[in-house]
Amino acid sequence: MAVEPAFHNNINMRNISLVAARSMILLFILLHLSEDLAAQFDHQQDIVYGYKDGMALVLDAYIPEENKKGASVICVMSGGMRSGPYWSHYAVYDPIIKGLIESGYVVFAVAHGSQPRYTIEEIRRDISRAVRFIRHNSDKYEIDSQKIGIMGRSSGAQLALMASLGPLPSDPVSWDTVEHESSFLQAVVSYYPGTDLINFGQANKTILEHFQSIGFLIDAAFDFHQWDTLTNRFERIEDPELIRQLYVENSPLAHVSEDAPPVLLFHGDADNTVPIQQSEILVTQLKKVGVTHKLIIAKDQGHGWEDPIENELLNIINWYNMHLLGMEN
Numbered sequence: 540m541a542v543e544p545a546f547h548n549n550i551n552m553r554n555i556s557l558v559a560a561r562s563m564i565l566l567f568i569l570l571h572l573s574e575d576l577a578a579q580f581d582h583q584q585d586i587v588y589g590y591k592d593g594m595a596l597v598l599d600a601y602i603p604e605e606n607k608k609g610a611s612v613i614c615v616m617s618g619g620m621r622s623g624p625y626w627s628h629y630a631v632y633d634p635i636i637k638g639l640i641e642s643g644y645v646v647f648a649v650a651h652g653s654q655p656r657y658t659i660e661e662i663r664r665d666i667s668r669a670v671r672f673i674r675h676n677s678d679k680y681e682i683d684s685q686k687i688g689i690m691g692r693s694s695g696a697q698l699a700l701m702a703s704l705g706p707l708p709s710d711p712v713s714w715d716t717v718e719h720e721s722s723f724l725q726a727v728v729s730y731y732p733g734t735d736l737i738n739f740g741q742a743n744k745t746i747l748e749h750f751q752s753i754g755f756l757i758d759a760a761f762d763f764h765q766w767d768t769l770t771n772r773f774e775r776i777e778d779p780e781l782i783r784q785l786y787v788e789n790s791p792l793a794h795v796s797e798d799a800p801p802v803l804l805f806h807g808d809a810d811n812t813v814p815i816q817q818s819e820i821l822v823t824q825l826k827k828v829g830v831t832h833k834l835i836i837a838k839d840q841g842h843g844w845e846d847p848i849e850n851e852l853l854n855i856i857n858w859y860n861m862h863l864l865g866m867e868n
Contacts, residue, residue, distance in 0.1 A: 579604055580640050582631070585624055588672035589665070589717070591652055596665055598672075599627040600680060601636070601646040608643035610686035610863040611673065613724075615666060615702075617695035620654040620760040635690075638852040644859065645682050647673055651698070655759030659789050662760075666698050667707040671720040686863045688726040690855070693813065693842065696732035697791060700802070700821075703727040705794030723800075726862035728855050730805045731813045731842055734821040735793075736786040740814040745786060753811065761786075795824045801831035801862045803854065807840030831862070 583600040590596065614636055616626035630636050630648035639646050651665035670687065677684035691699035703724040710718040733739065739746040747761045763785050764773040776782055787793050802825060806818040818834055825832040837848045860866040 580631070584628055588649070589668040591665070596650070596652070596668065597624050597627070598647050598649040598669055599624070599630060601631055601640050601648065602680065603640050603643050603645065606643040607645070607681060608864060609681065609683045610688070610859065611645040611647060611680065611682045612639050612859060613647045613649055613666075613669060613673065613687065613689040613699075615689065615691035615695035615698050616648050616650050617691060617698055618693050619755075619757055620659060620662060620694045622651045622653050622695075624650050626650065634847065635852055635855060638856065639859070642856050642860075644688075645680055654757060655762075657760075658763055659760045660763060660785060663698060663701050663789060664707065666702040667722040668717075670702060670706075670722040670724060671709070671717050674720045674722075675717045685725065687724055688728070688859050688863050689724050690728035690730075691732075692730040693732070696729040697734070699727055700729050700732050700734065700791035701789065701794070703802070704791050704796075704799050726801050726803075726859055728803045728805075728858060729818075731807060731810055731815075732791065732804070732817060732821075733813055734791045734817045736790045737783060738820070740816055749814075755812065792821055792824055795821070795828060795830065797828045797830065799825070799828075799830045801858070802833075803858045804832070804834045805837060805848075805851070806834065807837040807842065807844065809839050810842045812842035833858075 581600075581602040581604065583602070585595075585597045586600055587595045588598050614630060614633075616622050616630060627648035627650045630646070631640065636646055636648070647669070649666065649669045651662050651669075654662070666689075670689075673680070673682075673687060674684045689699045689703055691697070702722065704727075706722040706724070709721055713719065733746055736746040738744065739749040747758060750757050763776040763782060765776055766772075767774040776785070802821075804818045804822065806813075806815045808815050815836070822832060822834050833854075835848070835851075835854060837844055840848070
């Protein structure tokens with residue numbers, strides 16, 4: 540889920556060759572995996588959950604063949620505010636997602652509009668739309684509409700927290716009945732998320748300034764525009780105070796309330812990309828308002844890890860079992 544974006548601004552031919560080689564290796568692995576895995580679930584690809592600028596927004600559904608729990612987990616397929624169906628198509632090869640399916644959860648792997656075309660403000664709406672779509676079609680997927688969890692890594696984790704802590708309001712008068720649905724979620728699992736975009740790693744340092752300092756360019760995700768009725772086009776927002784408001788509005792920390800669903804966090808204590816401070820300040824605020832939460836620290840780990848940490852999957856399964864199904868561990 541936390542896939543490193545394949546292309547950067549200063550891409551060269553060596554990078555292209557590396558990406559091509561990795562793609563060929565992945566394809567070889569996928570073509571030679573046991574058919575036993577696919578037999579365990581029904582995989583429905585490229586389900587259209589909405590439209591944006593005339594283009595389809597899609598998700599994949601992974602539906603267990605047996606032991607269905609009647610609950611579901613939305614997995615936000617995102618890294619660096621980039622996404623795509625090529626991630627959601629192969630989501631099951633993530634061991635955590637595979638474990639959720641094997642445990643009886645219907646998993647929805649959601650792709651969203653990506654930067655540099657869309658900003659974080661615009662991307663956020665895609666996730667709420669996906670929640671509404673899934674809830675609206677809960678009977679079709681044989682799930683309980685009030686037992687929907689969400690999870691993500693990196694930017695996917697930030698978006699998952701935004702969707703769960705700051706759900707966007709429904710539109711009960713819309714011609715689109717999907718928009719009548721609530722986007723509220725019942726439990727969240729978040730890996731190394733950004734939570735306070737104006738105090739990122741240290742006080743008064745924005746997320747954009749932090750990423751620029753480590754050479755990771757995500758400027759387009761924060762290049763905010765608004766419609767100008769005089770010029771009849773979208774104009775870049777230049778007002779520092781308005782930009783600051785947009786950073787706050789898109790910070791999960793700003794949306795913490797006593798009504799928030801239970802939050803399970805994972806974060807490496809050696810993460811230089813998204814400092815663990817981001818999870819720690821969220822925990823402080825969750826504790827202050829009495830929201831159920833847990834922070835699991837991955838010792839000596841950075842922004843993601845190759846091998847699962849101790850009881851990683853078990854902790855996630857137990858979290859969803861408890862907070863979606865009411866099962867005691």
